[in-house]
Amino acid sequence: MGVGTEAAPPLLELAGINKSFGGVAALREVDFTLRAGEIHGLVGENGAGKSTLMKIIAGVHADYGGTLRIDGQPLRFRSARDALRAGIGMVHQELSIVPDLTVAENVFLGSQPITRFGVVDWRRMNARAAELLRDLGIDVDPRVPIGSLPIGLQQLIEIARVLFSGARIIILDEPTSALSPPEIERLFGLLRGLRASGRSMIFISHFLDDILNVSDTVTIFRNGRKIVTAAASDASKGWVIENMIGKGHEDLEESYTSDMMLDSKPDAAVVLETSGLRHGRAFRDVSLRVRAGEVLGIYGFMGSGQLELARALFGKLRPDGGTLTIGGRQVTLNGTAAAKRAGVAFVPESRRSMLFSHEPIYKNMSISILDRLHPVLLRPAAERSLAERHVVSLGIRPPRVDQALGTLSGGNQQKVGLAKWLTYLPKVLVLSEPTRGMDVGAKEDVVKIVRSLREQGVGIVVVSSEPETVLSLSDRILVMRKGEIAREFASETVSKDRLLDAA
Amino acid sequence: ADMVKETMRSEKPLKAAFSNAGLQATWCAQGKRAAEWWGKLLNVEITWFDGELSATKQRAAIDNMASQKWDFVAIQAFGIGTLTAPVGKMIDAGVPVLDMDTLIAPLEQINVHSFLAPDNEFMGASVTQALLDAIGGAGTIIMTQGALGHTGAQGRARGFESVVKKFPKVEVLDTTPADWDVTKAVRIWETHLTKFPKIDAAFFHNDDMALAAWNVMKARGRTDIKIGGVDAMPPALQAVTEGRMHATVRNPSCRIHGGAVLAGVAAVLNGEKSGQGIPKHIITDGPVVTKENAPGMQWMQDHYLI
Amino acid sequence: MSARVTETGRGASPAVMNWLRGRLSNIAPFLTLLFLIVFFSIASPSFATLGNVGNILNQISITAIMAVGLTYVILCAEIDLSVASVANATGIVLAYFTLQDSYANIANVPVDGWAAILLALASCFALGAVNAFGVTRIGIPSFIMTLAMLQIGAGICAMLVRGQIAYNVPPLIATLGQKALGPIPYVVIVAAVFLLVGHLVLTYTRFGRYVYMVGGNREAAEYSGVNVKLVLASVMIISAVCSGTAGMVGVAYFGSAQQNEFDSYLLDSISAVVVGGTSLFGGRGGIGNTIVGLLVLGVLNNGLDHINIDSFLKILIRGLILLAALIINIYAQRLRSAQSAPAH
């Protein structure tokens, strides 16, 4: 794969980078080169070390081995501040905005414009922010707290902050996970514009199509090592996957099939039914029905209310109106414990809000079934043996149930989050963004788990803003738009395009 | 000297403001009742400003007091020197200010109508004397002090030392302060009882600490220790009567508070002048209380006489 | 995914290290304790005597009862600033419903001993329930809620005893506070029972596990179907009831019930819990830690009484030793968590 060699030193050059966290290597002997005016795509499984490498470039991790050169100059950043001064800006994987500050301040976070007298120039800041955001097609009052905006907008504003910071090197770590397809297109347009003006970008995503679409060069990571760098035009999706996971990709193709037959199961019992459910401005008039052994997909762009709906089904949000019927009984859920008792299980989209990272695997798995093991006491032996069963059947690695969960890879952590509901099957399982940020291998594992639960007669609701996820899992699909059900697909062929059209 | 004109019950109700260190303290609470009883007798309407055992809270309360109109004012300071400004303001406005028990400020700094207080040194000395007499002038003694910053505690300690000095055969084992805190007194005494196999007498800067420590002594079967305290409040009188305590000395709360009411009324009705009709400093010492005079002391307190 | 297998296959020796590091944050306060014991034993002949060991146990007992409840609260990443105030109020309620000698001069309402104890327990339960309600239903941060309760408790004390001192408590409580079972004072036994039960509940019951999980990650606990509000409400009430019991036994132990009697116990009990190594951020620690913390503070306070240093300096010295103990804890924890930090 031809990486061109030029006389002038590359804009950014990393050589022999090693980084470990408490003895566990995250990066091993990584070399990486970024040239001026290129968009460099980065792919790799969860935990491959992409974010870690980017955080080294952006000055977040200061203790690493190897050298970093900019324009041939060896540098070592001790903080994000150092990197910013050297012209490196990064959009982090986790949304990093300050919710209580205004939109304008978040656009200028850390570098608020000041007047001659060294005083923050609020007027100029608001005006500039409004102007910059309008360039991005965002029309908001720069004086409102950013926390009051929909999450997709927040993400866009964070991206805007880095794009407009004047950085020469812009790192985008999975920036699109909260964006809707049109927003993503818009973002790509912007990136291309910036490239034309000579800036360089590193772009990380698990959406290989996006990567191949927008990048000039692609680098593939696996298990802390750089595997290969290639021109994007030379790379095919299959080839990328092969290099990412280090094996043949035939068995993974299925989840990438965009079209599938949707068939409902008219004779199975209804396990979940809502009618006219609504909550504040998040969603309204939601009526749906899920039968045993059926997977209902709910698709919508970020902020369409589907995440809130999922929470309402699990008693985390209290609906303002409408009815909820579970297993034939109308219920009012005043808390997640009540939902669990009624037979609903829930897996949230964020790993952070699903797991106890300091606790061992088995405690993470048993937390939801302790009441079934004994009304008062703990049964550690039973907990362990149940956990061992799940660890084996789900292929969780390492298969040691006493290991602290925080030391597992993201995908494995996510499986643990699912496993806690598998001992005593719920009537209804609600999955919120079950594959967000997951690599293709882990995604496939999730698909298998969901299929097997469906076979066992669990009614499943999959809520996601990723079309592939919904398409690969669902028997029937509802599309939500602005808090309302806009369209139902049942017994017909659905393609990604049709889904996006409806949203 | 001439007899002072008899103090009369006022025709129209007088308005007086009282403040003491903190009504949490029994001594202060008793003083409040005494002042109110004497006030009713002499037709004085008393408004109370509680210091809540906090220098800053009392200061705020006295600031508020100073911005209102009073016929006379009586104050027991919690923190010496913290009330000077508002009290000075009242004095300047011609309000007679009676200082009770503790200095509002060094007498050089402030010109109060009169200062009614016991002599702490005398109280410490006289109880110590009673204790040492009881152990025959020889043996071991422990002093458990109040908060070291408290002038009362300082005076009582001086009194204690002045007497002990005269007894060469008396050994002072320890003088750790318990800061008026009964929980600390208990802790310290548990250590004392372990550390010292023979303790003949113990002088506490107040009765509350003495009674708390007595519990520890009883639990360890060390009730042979002669205990002395200060204040002679009813619970201590009971303890003296029952023999739990050997002696205590009366810090006459009723006399001081009632006296303040009387002095205030006299100043308003009779125009009694500071340093002329009434001395600048009235020493209000009470007697040492032992088994013999305890019941009488109780009766007098019941009637707010001492 | 297969790549992971090899990666974690060689994890055996890190596991041992992990275990040791895990212990470290418990060992650190323990070392502090040992150091203090050795130091005071050398500095004073009267320190390392059997009688004095009894003293130390006696002296930490009341704090211990309070600290049990506080440990639950802190494990949940909350705080209870009202422990001492609730203890005081409960002790005073108990005395208020007990016949007092006339010299106590309190206009109280004497009832039967059992009734008085029940009423006192009911009051601390009620105060805890108010805390629980404020924190879980209204959503007031526990720091603020219990700050207000601290003042309310003081108000209740003032209202009931009105500056007087009550001396009598029901016979059962008097026995617990002042008598001994053979050589062991009942107050030590009560504290031991509270610590033991506290430990057993935390370690061997579902509720105990929930406490750790709620403290470790509240959101995850909620998404696992744990009734987080119920757990939080329970720990606030447990804390108040422990404090109330400490207050009841305490007034018997000290022989009197009066305002502000327990004030110093707030700092003492919080210090005991955190010096023991229980994390203020929840999810980590336990009664074992609290016991070590209690002993560190107990030995420190008691030891300083045994050595002859300037009384005025003692306060500063205690503060500095406390700080040193905390720093040691932090470094131990740092060493430990260098390994087990959660991935992002």
Next chain:
Amino acid sequence: MSARVTETGRGASPAVMNWLRGRLSNIAPFLTLLFLIVFFSIASPSFATLGNVGNILNQISITAIMAVGLTYVILCAEIDLSVASVANATGIVLAYFTLQDSYANIANVPVDGWAAILLALASCFALGAVNAFGVTRIGIPSFIMTLAMLQIGAGICAMLVRGQIAYNVPPLIATLGQKALGPIPYVVIVAAVFLLVGHLVLTYTRFGRYVYMVGGNREAAEYSGVNVKLVLASVMIISAVCSGTAGMVGVAYFGSAQQNEFDSYLLDSISAVVVGGTSLFGGRGGIGNTIVGLLVLGVLNNGLDHINIDSFLKILIRGLILLAALIINIYAQRLRSAQSAPAH
């Protein structure tokens, strides 16, 4: 993206609502204040007088100076429990370096007035620096670090005055504490200057905005190049210096320097900040809130002295009103954030 545009296109009226809701959490304590003022004005003729307004301002001034620094700390989602202790220690250091009359009986080291002031400022700076070091370098949670500092400060006080009382302070400080500029006491002016500067720095300097950023989202602040540790260290030191100044002016105002003089200011200053509506979780609130909080507490404390209620009940009533104010705050904040909560 076009979808968004329309969505926010109809945002005009929600924006207004948002603004109102944003205000609400500031308006709530203000309403509490108004209510208290009206109530006390009706209940007592002496309350709503010019003289008494002066009293209230006087009485909150020392707390106000302390609360300015504490506001910075709390905005950063940290806490400083050592404010009162540092104030006390600084006041005592000031007196220690001032010539005392012989009756004060303190073995002190009198130096020039200016030198004494500088030494006192240096001490509070140093204590703040120790807090800062402990929190940012060693990583001790501020709650625990400042708990230890509370005791160390008390130790310093004890060591220097040894139970005695010092009365004299340098003339400049004496003027600030005791004199007035026309009708307005200097202590009120000092407090006003601190509040004003505190507000301006928070609103119009980058440092001030960093404080909000660090409190609102520490990680985001760090990623955007803010030196979070420096900001945290600064606020700990600012808090100590504010406290120290409060202590210096305070000893002059009260006319004496002694141990435990400022103890009650810890609860008062924390209460003022949180009653004003500044969030303990950081990032929300400001000096404006603190001013309202100071006035609420000042009016409450002062007003209760003006009405004739049983002294023993006052404590309870104050606690209950405090709780009520907090509940109102929470509900106001709830209303506000019900809308603006970020989606999950």
